[in-house]
Amino acid sequence: MTERKKPVGQPDKRRAITAGALTLFARDGYTRAGLDAIAAEAGVSNRTIYNHFTDKAELFQAVMQESTQRVADTMVDIIDRHLTKIIDLESDLIDFGLAWLGVLTSDLAPHFALIRQINAEIEHIPPAALQLWQQTGPGRTRCELAERLRRIAERGVLTIDDPARAAGHLMLLISADNLTDRADLHNENALREMVAAGVSTFLYGYAKRTVVGGRDAADGA
Amino acid sequence: MTERKKPVGQPDKRRAITAGALTLFARDGYTRAGLDAIAAEAGVSNRTIYNHFTDKAELFQAVMQESTQRVADTMVDIIDRHLTKIIDLESDLIDFGLAWLGVLTSDLAPHFALIRQINAEIEHIPPAALQLWQQTGPGRTRCELAERLRRIAERGVLTIDDPARAAGHLMLLISADNLTDRADLHNENALREMVAAGVSTFLYGYAKRTVVGGRDAADGA
DNA sequence: TAATATTTGCACCGATCGTTGCAATCTTCC
């Protein structure tokens, strides 16, 4: 049986702490972010943090878990909102992609800076904790997206053998240039074009096609 | 005119230092990697490091520049070796992808850990230095890959409007699952399947097609 | 109001780290 830790301290203080910690962890990274700075950011005494969390490590884990949950919820919501009732698949996917990328510049932006911190120290993080995060975060959204794609394919518009992999491909294609050119994240036109290009490649890549021997089945006519 | 800094100290010591620094920066990150540890790893006195570099920051920059150059050279080499003479496009692309991913587990692996460090502190890095790295590193390989794809498309096998973007798509699709499941990097079968799936999506996505109105041009027949 | 839980400020410990100065030793090259 897992020990049930009774919550100690006032909940609003705890929220303030995790919020401030998220800000500073995201901006400065785990090591650089000092507890004094976090306390200041949270409008809380240094000593109070240790009243809610035993460790800096435990604080980080709590922040991570909280943020992951919130972002995953948002992502799943976006998936449900754009990919349940499909009118025009291409424009729906583009809208979905834009909403998806919009999260990166929303108030949840710090989360992704946090992800980069995780990624940098990935060799030093206990695999169990890492897998737990992977599961409740990107894993969940990818699963949700895969399910939507499966249903769309089921209705005969796409050819998808492995929905999970297709979901991965779609997510990557949508945010393609993002990795090489972060400036475009705030350029509405470039953003739309990038997403449209990614969606286009995805749609052609998974277009319904007759199953015959070679690849020629798709580029024929 | 940019100041020419005359090299100080013995070149082999300098190489030993940058090599050791790469190892530790990659493993522990910029902040965690101590200069004493770096000195020990390099088989060199702490004090000697300050004879070659003024700062920890300058040392890091030198390491970064060196490593980026070497990896970019390797990448360009792989591109040239696999994508110059095309026999069977699909199998050539798969071989290319496997060689590409092979670099991630080669002796150049520390470089990518270093990249993750960069990515984590991306907000704290002077944009000029960042752009310089972007240009001589991934930018260069993407450019080279784009050129190869352009030539391939020119010979009528693919339809590529924007070679640079296509190159980006190909690179992402090849290493798709890599981001979600790092364990598969050492599983030969899973790796091959992942690359094959990515290449397949890419080939369908950019398959030669007759230019007509709708998307139906590709999924017909 | 009284009892209890929580927060706060402050001083402090121990450890790590970047950096420097210095004098001694070793290498390189003429």
Add this chain to the structure above:
DNA sequence: GGAAGATTGCAACGATCGGTGCAAATATTA
């Protein structure tokens, strides 16, 4: 062999940081 330069070990400084103990102050609840 000797001069110039490079390397080394060592000690030390100043700063930062995680974490703790303690007693006073504040808020919560009965």
